[in-house]
Amino acid sequence: MAALLEFEAVSAAYNGAIAALNGVSLRVEEGDFAALLGANGAGKTTLLKAASNLLPAERGRITAGHIRFEGRDVTESSPGAHIRAGLVPVLEGRRLFKSLSIEENLVTGAVGRGFGRRGVAEGLELVYDLFPRLKQRRRSVAGLTSGGEQQMAAIGRGLMAKPRLFVLDEPSMGLAPLVVAEIFAALERLNRETGLTLLVAEQNSAVALRHARHATVIENGRSTLSGPAQELAARPEIRDSYLGGHAA
Known part of the structure; x- marks a missing residue:
């Protein structure tokens, strides 16, 4: 069964030379709340912009692989056409x-x-x-x-x-913890009550893993780990690297 959004071995670069993604694969099923985790500069923003075909505006492009929304290659439609089709981004x-x-x-x-x-x-x-x-x-x-x-x-x-697919880049950035909690609780409520599909890139891994259903870790432009959010939160390497040594 085709995913609503699928990244298949995606690589991307800026200015024809600066590599930002290297073989990232990720599936977002309809109705899912998926989190994209990783440090600043890991490639999360590039991946989300690529999904909306926004990279060309920043002298970037997909150099390998494919991204498909509802089974169609995203590079075949303009960012505006994607919004009209229901792929709506909220940029950082x-x-x-x-x-x-x-x-x-x-x-x-x-x-x-x-x-x-x-x-x-x-x-x-x-x-x-x-x-x-x-x-x-x-x-x-x-x-x-x-x-x-x-x-x-x-x-x-x-x-x-x-939106049919709501894509958010770093919604917690620069905000107080209580505000972050309010925003993520609202996103979880949307997903639960309306079935809205969410893909959220987030440095605050603790709050993302607490509310999302599935998560993928991006490191140095590569997808290194993926699975149910609760299972990832329990893994020692995730706790040590992203959760300060304890589960969220």
Whole structure:
């Protein structure tokens, strides 16, 4: 049975020479919550950008292997076409329109998919139920809100596009532990209650393994270990390298 997203022996490079990935293989089944673990510079971001065909914009390209979304090679479609097909990325860095309000930012996610008033209203209801503080701050200028609120808004804007596969890069970066816990609990709830498929790249391995169902470890551009998240969390090498010597 074909996976919703499949990486098959994928290698990638920047500027034709700088190797970033070397033979990475990974399957994300429909309905899964998959975590991609690894240190900074391991290749996680490159892998996620490759899935959305964003590498060419950064002078990067896939040099070997294949990535398929719903059985189709991802390089055959533009990033915009992928979003319209349901592969929606939330890139690292809380990329919002800083001068717009929180709600205006959210609405752009639905408009980008071509949704009308009904789609916008349904999306806002979902996002505000998931992140109540965004409803309280909906009229606030996004650039004047906290880092946690901006990250929630970035995730919310992605959800407004009604993804089939939601791809997030380092959602915990720079955030307080309580905010990180709130965001991952919301993602787990989405997966559990709606069946949304998630692929999340995350340096905070403890929180990722606590909430995800499956995980893959990336080291130096290679996939080195993969399996159920609970089993990986119990392995001594994972505890020592990523969890500070104790299980999450």
